[in-house]
């Protein structure tokens with residue numbers, strides 16, 4: 001029924017591809033394309049004989065628009081699922097525009113080289129105007145709206161778990177539980193243990209950049225920025241237990257502030273253990289998180305890329321990780337004149353994920369929604385010309401698909417709320 005071109009073959013892509021192959025009625029043909037073709041071939045070999053989906057592989061460097069255009073022209077997909085890195089978002093969107101093909105991703109644009117003067121000038125202007133200093137924001141991709149409308153194609157942005165499922169939870173809460181949502185607290189808890197003193201659960205470069213940046217939240221129409229890890233709380237997560245969590249800047253705050261009418265405050269919290277935070281601070285203090293190249297023994301290296309080479313590959317954590325994740329949103333607001341609070345969340349078990357697709361739950365909770373987002377677009381259930389965040393579409397078919405494809409959710413109507421301290 002549909003042909004999907006998947007770009008990237010890392011932790012998230014592997015789960016998304018496994019899930020597409022379980023869903024052969026929708027994804028009759030897929031092409032796995034990435035910078036390292038051997039990884040695509042290895043995944044194709046692993047899946048051979050387990051699925052009716054026909055799989056092809058290709059080599060592509062998605063930093064080069066012309067290479068992506070040539071691949072799209074050759075493979076002729078109905079849509080492109082970008083599960084490479086946020087650095088490739090714009091080149092892949094450009095290629096989709098040039099070829100008239102729908103676009104889907106899981107993370108908003110961030111430049112690889114933050115020393116690029118052209119990017120930096122725009123970034124610094126945005127920091128002043130909007131008041132948050134994260135290196136990523138939606139302005140770059142929202143800017144494609146008119147061009148996607150004119151080309152009559154859809155871009156679906158941010159269909160991972162957060163952003164993605166948390167944003168769909170917000171649309172669902174608004175549709176079925178509230179007349180008006182006043183506050184959203186997004187809680188991302190990983191109660192898993194991989195046994196290493198320090199490792200990141202997804203791409204180390206993207207993960208460490210995110211976590212070591214200033215925090216921020218949105219309140220009464222403006223951003224309030226905090227020092228990294230300045231705001232702390234402790235929460236009792238169903239099926240996981242009590243964990244410390246810290247306020248971070250997170251990309252869905254930006255789109256939910258725009259798309260959930262009347263919302264007064266949006267915050268994002270993630271759990272971290274003390275060992276993770278101590279390692280990260282130490283690495284930051286010695287300069288290992290820097291993205292600026294340095295010369296070493298006559299060779300230019302980027303410290304954070306060198307660190308990535310030293311750290312365990314997130315894909316290798318799967319067989320070692322035990323425990324569960326719990327990710328969801330607490331909403332407060334008003335329904336029929338009465339104040340109410342609800343909590344919608346999913347619990348995912350690392351070992352169960354590994355049994356099913358040989359990945360830990362962090363890749364699983366992102367890869368499953370990536371497949372579901374692609375399914376919404378290729379089946380025409382979510383298809384409008386333009387550029388959209390997931391909360392702008394009808395949440396019901398997506399929520400149904402979460403239950404069906406491995407991420408069942410719970411609505412709790414009497415939850416514990418979040419108390420913060422600094």
Ligand code: NDP
Pocket residue numbers: 007008009010011012013033034035036039060061062063083084085086088106107158159160161162163164201202203206314362365366
């Ligand atoms: P990985 O580092 O495991 O995989 C990235 C893949 O992209 C690799 O296969 C890599 O190829 C490929 N790639 C990198 N650069 C290029 C390029 N120039 N051209 C073609 N392929 C390229 O990352 P993850 O799987 O952990 O993350 C994938 C995406 O998912 C990221 O954008 C991340 O931000 C996002 N994400 C979203 C979440 C959400 O909830 N919304 C949560 C977690 C992640 P190679 O093998 O050659 O390096």
